[in-house]
Amino acid sequence: MQTEHREKRRIVIKVGTSTLTYETGHLNLRRIESLIRVLSDIKNSGQEIILVSSGAIGVGVSKLGLPCKPSDTPTKQAAAAVGQCELMYMYDKQFSQYHHNVSQVLLTRDAIEDDARCQNARNTLERLLQLSVIPIINENDTVAVEEIEFGDNDTLSAIVAELVSADTLIIMSDIDGFYDRDPRLYPDAKIISRIDVIDDAVRRAAGGAGSRRGTGGMVTKINAAEIATRCGCDMLIINGDDPKRLYDVVDGKVVGTLFKGVDVHD
Ligand SMILES: Nc1ncnc2c1ncn2[C@@H]1O[C@H](COP(=O)(O)OP(=O)(O)O)[C@@H](O)[C@H]1O
């Protein structure tokens, strides 16, 4: 997909709820501050940054003082409406410290599946990047019902990477990378540093659901890798516990797991 020559590298970064919050459900301010500083610095160095941020529901639940994540749709969507606002307030305030403008882009699947609306979303993102604005993307949780929802932000981030023909998609997770089996169940599991082909063995290793606060586990990350790599975008899974790791990725060091994008020029 990276057909036209671009001077700046375009990087989509996805952060999950478990990276943005503590086990208590409250914001992990130290980590978020570090993330925003590192992203600002990477942008200053001349790369284009698009952030796909989860956390709306989790942050809303915490702000409303609800005892746990609700299971009914209206309360979940109400929590997302509150949390999204809080998230954007925080991003806007903190990116402003580094003189970067941010924008909120909320998407649903139907906006991507319809050709005209998809083109519209692409044009808007392109223009935001031209204007040097950092798009901050989430699912539009308050209106998303099953038929139009992405369901998880791993998939959403890959669709965004495809939409903007990103060079790299970085998924920040609660684990160091992709292992040959779930390391939380099998302590002797080994990390895989590079995957060129996503086959059944890889899919089997992805195991089941992930942590309590995350939604997708590795299955949705492998789905994301399939979407991203087939359009030539490299995808990495790295641990989100230390945002400075993003510097290593940008510097081309071996970190986490790299899913190598196919060569679309063949
Ligand atoms: N093969 C695997 N390699 C690494 N993690 C795996 C694997 N299979 C399942 N997992 C689980 O996926 C979790 C990461 O996904 P998730 O809980 O959605 O968190 P996040 O949203 O932070 O990425 C890991 O903590 C781990 O328990």
Ligand SMILES: N[C@@H](CCC(=O)OP(=O)(O)O)C(=O)O
């Ligand atoms: N859109 C939802 C998050 C969906 C999602 O995939 O969450 P996560 O597994 O934390 O990346 C929210 O903002 O709460």
